[in-house]
Amino acid sequence: MDETQLPEGAWPGEYTYCPMCTTRLAWEEIGDAHRMRCPSCRFIHWRNPAVGAAVVVFDDEGRVLMIRRGPGMTQEGKWAIPAGFVHYGEEIREAAGRELEEETGLIADVGDVVWVASNFHDPAKLTVGIWFAGSVTGGTLQAGDDADEAAFFDLDDLPPLAFSTDFAYFQSLGADPAPPDPASA
Ligand SMILES: [Zn+2]
Numbered sequence: 001m002d003e004t005q006l007p008e009g010a011w012p013g014e015y016t017y018c019p020m021c022t023t024r025l026a027w028e029e030i031g032d033a034h035r036m037r038c039p040s041c042r043f044i045h046w047r048n049p050a051v052g053a054a055v056v057v058f059d060d061e062g063r064v065l066m067i068r069r070g071p072g073m074t075q076e077g078k079w080a081i082p083a084g085f086v087h088y089g090e091e092i093r094e095a096a097g098r099e100l101e102e103e104t105g106l107i108a109d110v111g112d113v114v115w116v117a118s119n120f121h122d123p124a125k126l127t128v129g130i131w132f133a134g135s136v137t138g139g140t141l142q143a144g145d146d147a148d149e150a151a152f153f154d155l156d157d158l159p160p161l162a163f164s165t166d167f168a169y170f171q172s173l174g175a176d177p178a179p180p181d182p183a184s185a
Contacts, residue, residue: 014124018043049126051117054083054113056169057106059152065105066159067147074122075162078180079153079181081131081169084146096132104150105142108134115169122148129165 017024017027018038025045057065064081074118084099086092093110101107130132143150153159155175159166163180170177 014047015045025040036173049128051086051092052088052127052129053092054081054085054129054166055096055100055108056081056131056133057100057108057134057136060155061152063152063154064158065104065106067143068149068159069150069162070143070146070148072129072145073146075180076105077160078162079159080162081166082147082150083129083131085127090107092130093132096130099107100134101139102145103143103147105139105144106136107139108136110134115165115172117165117168119163119165121164133168141148 001057012136015025015036018041020043021038021144023038023043025041027034027035028128030037037043057063065082067082068077068079081158082100082103084095085100086095090098096110097108100110111133113130113163114133115129117129117131117177119127119129141150155173156173158170161170161177163181166177168179
């Protein structure tokens, strides 16, 4: 097989060279999938999806906390439930709380899972998201990190959404927001 050619049914490749020994990777059929493997050290690029953690915070009036995605972010200018990637070695609720604090300034107890979804919107960067209920215990509302604004919204007056996964979650709550642009979300 031409090692530079993407086999049928394979996701777009991400590595060209082995991250362990720098040999050029080659496509190989392993199990029921095409995967990139190092012909030298036999490293297999399993390429699992990244895990994201989100925190859903409602205020006393039933409004939900959202952040606007800042310059340079995918879906810049669109709104999302505060979320981010789990670091390697980090416990998932700690990750969720860290992302909430970075993006909104608020500190919360991170509780039950309220939504889980696979996200296929970018074939080169697949993710699995887990949304937790958050109960604010401190901090001051102040946008930061990837967010340039943070605010609470009524469920019947949600801002333009960045992600189809947040959209599906809001639908599950009985809200009827405008769907995100299907070309980019
Ligand atoms: Zn190698």
